[in-house]
Amino acid sequence: MPPFSSNPSLLSKSSDHHETLIHYPLSHPNQVPIVEDVEEEEEMKDDLVPEDEVHKPMDSVKPKTDQSFIYIDNSNWSIVWTNVIFFIILHAVHIYGIYYLIKIKPYPSWIFSWFWGTWGGFGITAGAHRLWSHRSYKARLPLRIFLMIGQTIAGQNNLYVWSRDHRVHHKFSETDADPHNSHRGFFFAHMGWLLFKKHPDVLKKGKTLDCSDLMKDPVVRFQVRYYYWLLLVWGMLIPWLVPVFLWNETLSGSFLINVISRYVTSLHCTWFVNSTAHMFGNRPYNHKIGPCENLFVSYGAHGEGYHNYHHTFPYDYATSELGFSLNITKVFIDTAAYFGLAYDLKRVSRSIIEKRKAAVEKALQVES
Numbered sequence: 383m384p385p386f387s388s389n390p391s392l393l394s395k396s397s398d399h400h401e402t403l404i405h406y407p408l409s410h411p412n413q414v415p416i417v418e419d420v421e422e423e424e425e426m427k428d429d430l431v432p433e434d435e436v437h438k439p440m441d442s443v444k445p446k447t448d449q450s451f452i453y454i455d456n457s458n459w460s461i462v463w464t465n466v467i468f469f470i471i472l473h474a475v476h477i478y479g480i481y482y483l484i485k486i487k488p489y490p491s492w493i494f495s496w497f498w499g500t501w502g503g504f505g506i507t508a509g510a511h512r513l514w515s516h517r518s519y520k521a522r523l524p525l526r527i528f529l530m531i532g533q534t535i536a537g538q539n540n541l542y543v544w545s546r547d548h549r550v551h552h553k554f555s556e557t558d559a560d561p562h563n564s565h566r567g568f569f570f571a572h573m574g575w576l577l578f579k580k581h582p583d584v585l586k587k588g589k590t591l592d593c594s595d596l597m598k599d600p601v602v603r604f605q606v607r608y609y610y611w612l613l614l615v616w617g618m619l620i621p622w623l624v625p626v627f628l629w630n631e632t633l634s635g636s637f638l639i640n641v642i643s644r645y646v647t648s649l650h651c652t653w654f655v656n657s658t659a660h661m662f663g664n665r666p667y668n669h670k671i672g673p674c675e676n677l678f679v680s681y682g683a684h685g686e687g688y689h690n691y692h693h694t695f696p697y698d699y700a701t702s703e704l705g706f707s708l709n710i711t712k713v714f715i716d717t718a719a720y721f722g723l724a725y726d727l728k729r730v731s732r733s734i735i736e737k738r739k740a741a742v743e744k745a746l747q748v749e750s
């Protein structure tokens with residue numbers, strides 16, 4: 383029995399031991415709709431790129447696109463001044479923290495800060511993203527608690543809000559309904575989206591997604607209920623005070639390095655996925671969408687830079703066809719699976735990937 387129920391809007395039983403996975407809620411109108419049989423790979427192949435369409439240009443393969451999704455309304459730029467002031471102060475302190483790091487060279491705190499930031503990173507990549515947003519694998523209770531704490535350490539809002547926003551991002555990618563729509567520019571996609579009021583479409587179309595599955599997980603419910611207390615303890619007090627008691631780090635130095643600089647650095651690592659990996663890189667799996675493959679982002683964001691692959695196959699737990707290449711989140715999940723803490727890891731078959739790439743290459747040849 384799985385530790386928590388699967389999203390009823392994603393999974394439907396077609397027989398006693400046979401599930402059909404419908405990826406509609408997280409797909410984008412510019413993508414080929416995928417109806418995957420998780421047990422029979424042959425059906426996956428047929429559903430992703432039908433045999434008779436493999437050699438057609440991509441325009442004929444992709445479904446009809448609702449043009450209302452494409453319209454970008456740049457008139458909505460209401461500034462949220464409290465957030466602007468918060469981020470200015472945060473970055474000013476962060477810059478002083480970098481200066482302190484270089485001048486004083488507190489090596490134990492460097493290591494501790496890296497460790498704490500890495501835990502927080504896995505909370506985002508293996509937890510909020512690949513587990514809760516995409517359901518690309520399942521995790522037993524100890525792993526879910528570990529990832530929930532990590533996601534709290536990262537301080538990027540609670541699991542429900544994070545996962546809901548990310549599902550909206552996938553469903554309405556690069557439209558006004560995308561919270562960090564990269565068509566509004568690099569800065570907006572990176573962090574500007576937190577400095578402006580949400581576009582009305584984000585709220586309106588976001589409500590059309592069913593995220594009720596998230597709150598069925600008691601771990602998510604607990605975190606949402608006590609989020610700010612958990613954030614205070616795991617995101618601030620523990621990383622601040624442990625170095626003070628264990629190796630006599632100064633209070634001010636520990637606050638600068640292990641709270642502020644660690645936090646700001648991890649924020650930018652996440653934000654680069656929304657900005658850089660939506661603008662710079664190649665698009666071998668779907669050249670009609672903005673997300674691209676970017677090694678720099680993969681390095682900084684625990685393997686989340688294979689973004690063209692990820693937006694094409696959002697249910698793949700590895701978010702890449704490559705092995706362990708800069709993808710330490712895949713290593714983390716594989717290790718968890720080895721110890722029985724993660725299971726039902728979903729992957730895309732090699733044949734589907736090759737067909738997909740061949741279809742894109744063919745389409746590009748036709749276009750050029």
Ligand SMILES: [Zn+2]
Pocket residue numbers: 511515516548552692696
């Ligand atoms: Zn995603």
Ligand SMILES: [Zn+2]
Pocket residue numbers: 551655656660673689693
């Ligand atoms: Zn994206």
